[in-house]
Amino acid sequence: MIRFDSVSKLYSGNTRPALNNVSLEILKGEFVFLVGASGSGKSSFLRLVLKEEKPSQGQIHVLGQQLGTLSSRKVPYFRRNLGVVFQDFRLLPQKTVFDNVAFSLQVIGKSRGFIQEAVPDVLKMVGLAGKTSRFPHELSGGEQQRVAIARAIVNKPAILLADEPTGNLDPVTSAGIMNLLQRINVGGTTVIMATHDAGIVDQMKRRVIELTSGQIVRDEREGGYQTQAIPIQGFGLSNGAIQ
Numbered sequence: 067m068i069r070f071d072s073v074s075k076l077y078s079g080n081t082r083p084a085l086n087n088v089s090l091e092i093l094k095g096e097f098v099f100l101v102g103a104s105g106s107g108k109s110s111f112l113r114l115v116l117k118e119e120k121p122s123q124g125q126i127h128v129l130g131q132q133l134g135t136l137s138s139r140k141v142p143y144f145r146r147n148l149g150v151v152f153q154d155f156r157l158l159p160q161k162t163v164f165d166n167v168a169f170s171l172q173v174i175g176k177s178r179g180f181i182q183e184a185v186p187d188v189l190k191m192v193g194l195a196g197k198t199s200r201f202p203h204e205l206s207g208g209e210q211q212r213v214a215i216a217r218a219i220v221n222k223p224a225i226l227l228a229d230e231p232t233g234n235l236d237p238v239t240s241a242g243i244m245n246l247l248q249r250i251n252v253g254g255t256t257v258i259m260a261t262h263d264a265g266i267v268d269q270m271k272r273r274v275i276e277l278t279s280g281q282i283v284r285d286e287r288e289g290g291y292q293t294q295a296i297p298i299q300g301f302g303l304s305n306g307a308i309q
């Protein structure tokens with residue numbers, strides 16, 4: 067579903083790469099947490115999967131496509147298979163809940179009939195059936211994130227990328243969002259979520275990929291946010307108490 071072969075990403079003007087020789091494979095239907103300190107390369111990883119950035123070295127395959135050979139004309143079609151959710155929701159403030167979700171289908175040319183059926187269905191799935199006519203500013207943070215998730219999945223993407231989707235939410239609301247992401251995953255969508263939320267990662271016990279300075283330092287099947295398995299002193303920390 068997603069394969070990185072020796073991928074490095076160096077942004078122009080930087081001396082250190084954001085991703086450094088990353089190789090990994092993510093299979094259909096997996097739920098994967100991407101963890102690591104701020105600046106470790108999580109968002110860069112997600113942007114490379116979306117082909118929003120190009121790798122400086124290495125190859126990336128997503129859904130059977132080698133992204134390096136995908137022409138820019140075909141990128142919008144390719145992205146239809148990917149849903150994306152961000153920490154700050156990114157809803158259109160002048161549009162209702164219904165129209166925020168409908169808009170993503172209008173821009174890809176879906177018919178009125180399709181939209182009239184698909185949007186209420188997905189809003190019901192995320193628990194917002196009663197709020198279709200509200201505007202984003204009339205919703206709580208958790209509800210706004212549910213709208214953003216509805217928008218991301220309404221076209222039934224094979225992969226959902228979530229960049230700190232609970233970063234602005236309290237623990238109870240976050241748990242509701244995780245429940246929703248879990249249901250989406252059970253429905254067959256591969257979910258990749260970058261997060262700093264240790265409680266969520268520890269509770270879910272899913273695959274955890276940890277980045278440090280752009281390198282994979284851990285890839286655990288049922289991991290927690292942190293693990294004793296890593297020799298911490300090996301990654302440049304000089305805390306005498308730990309060593």
Ligand SMILES: Nc1ncnc2c1ncn2[C@@H]1O[C@H](COP(=O)(O)OP(=O)(O)OP(=O)(O)O)[C@@H](O)[C@H]1O
Pocket residue numbers: 077078080083084102103104105106107108109110111
């Ligand atoms: N567009 C860019 N131009 C230049 N440097 C960038 C760009 N985007 C990211 N970087 C750099 O690449 C490195 C990795 O950043 P990235 O945003 O991928 O990390 P992150 O793990 O997602 O961090 P956070 O948890 O804070 O979101 C950082 O050193 C960052 O400053």
